Amino acid sequence: MAQTNLPAVNVIVLNWNNCEDTISCVQSLQEQDYGNFSIVVIDNGSADDSYARLSQVAGIRLLRNATNLGYAGGNNAAMRAALDAGADYVWVFNNDATAAPDCLSKLVAAAEANPDAGLLSPVIYHKESPEKIQHCATRFDQRTCLFEEAPDIPTAQAWQAGSPLNMALWGTALLFRRKTIETVGYFDDDFFAYFEDSDYSMRSCAAGFQNVTVFDAAIWHHWPQGVRRPYYYYFVLRNDLLMWRKHLSPWMRLKHRWWNFDRAKRLANTFRDSPEIANACALGLWDGWTRKGGAYAAKPAPWLARRLLGVA
Numbered sequence: 001m002a003q004t005n006l007p008a009v010n011v012i013v014l015n016w017n018n019c020e021d022t023i024s025c026v027q028s029l030q031e032q033d034y035g036n037f038s039i040v041v042i043d044n045g046s047a048d049d050s051y052a053r054l055s056q057v058a059g060i061r062l063l064r065n066a067t068n069l070g071y072a073g074g075n076n077a078a079m080r081a082a083l084d085a086g087a088d089y090v091w092v093f094n095n096d097a098t099a100a101p102d103c104l105s106k107l108v109a110a111a112e113a114n115p116d117a118g119l120l121s122p123v124i125y126h127k128e129s130p131e132k133i134q135h136c137a138t139r140f141d142q143r144t145c146l147f148e149e150a151p152d153i154p155t156a157q158a159w160q161a162g163s164p165l166n167m168a169l170w171g172t173a174l175l176f177r178r179k180t181i182e183t184v185g186y187f188d189d190d191f192f193a194y195f196e197d198s199d200y201s202m203r204s205c206a207a208g209f210q211n212v213t214v215f216d217a218a219i220w221h222h223w224p225q226g227v228r229r230p231y232y233y234y235f236v237l238r239n240d241l242l243m244w245r246k247h248l249s250p251w252m253r254l255k256h257r258w259w260n261f262d263r264a265k266r267l268a269n270t271f272r273d274s275p276e277i278a279n280a281c282a283l284g285l286w287d288g289w290t291r292k293g294g295a296y297a298a299k300p301a302p303w304l305a306r307r308l309l310g311v312a
Contacts, residue, residue, distance in 0.1 A: 007108060014092075032102075038061065043064045043065065051064055071171070120175040120211075130220055137159055140168050167211040167213075168211060169201055172219065191242065193231075231298075238283075239288070
């Protein structure tokens with residue numbers, strides 16, 4: 001039975017063609033020792049039997065998007081449903097992660113103790129190497145267009161204390177205060193996947209909220225190894241351009257475009273023997289320049305983009 005004296009938390013898990021991980025994730029979340037939470041699983045237009053299998057899982061509310069809306073759009077749909085249901089906090093949780101049983105309790109306690117905290121995250125460890133930190137804090141600098149990842153918890157603690165309005169958090173297990181969503185809004189649907197959490201972190205800081213890592217809270221997250229699929233390189237290049245365009249002065253935008261172009265050229269050269277990835281780099285660069293958001297569609301990049309990057 002829920003302890004109604006505690007803030008209500010809706011935990012959101014997004015599924016897309018991967019119900020095995022989602023079920024394992026839900027089992028981890030059901031073991032949380034926090035006294036007032038509910039789990040919402042939203043199937044993001046899966047083409048497999050995910051929805052049918054997830055409908056057999058007890059103790060969850062199951063929602064469904066008719067099509068794949070991406071990480072941003074898929075979670076936005078569930079976040080709106082959570083606020084409509086009266087949630088005080090929304091915990092967006094990746095389906096390829098698992099949490100320590102006291103993780104949510106520690107996040108909510110930290111949020112309740114700090115009214116300025118708009119977003120909160122646990123320390124994220126590698127599933128494959130449980131003692132190895134994957135993410136504990138990121139510091140951003142709009143003067144240099146850089147994100148710097150803290151190498152260890154003491155460094156992250158120092159950054160958080162010294163630069164509270166320049167911290168970014170990953171979306172892997174991100175706790176949103178209701179007021180944050182009502183003030184800042186939702187993820188930017190144009191991003192579809194990748195960089196939407198960095199963009200939201202900067203928007204949160206701009207609105208006066210602090211983005212806080214709770215250093216004694218822990219989750220474990222799978223990190224893919226090796227070369228990724230073409231859409232990853234497309235989104236990384238395109239969304240980097242879309243994100244920084246929103247947060248930079250006109251002069252800095254020009255400088256960032258050059259840096260992004262140089263990065264795209266180096267990536268395309270790295271994958272010279274992988275035509276699909278090299279083309280995705282050119283397409284991501286072009287769509288970022290032309291401010292095209294949304295899903296990735298595999299197609300030949302425009303001639304000019306391919307020529308500039310030396311892509312056949």
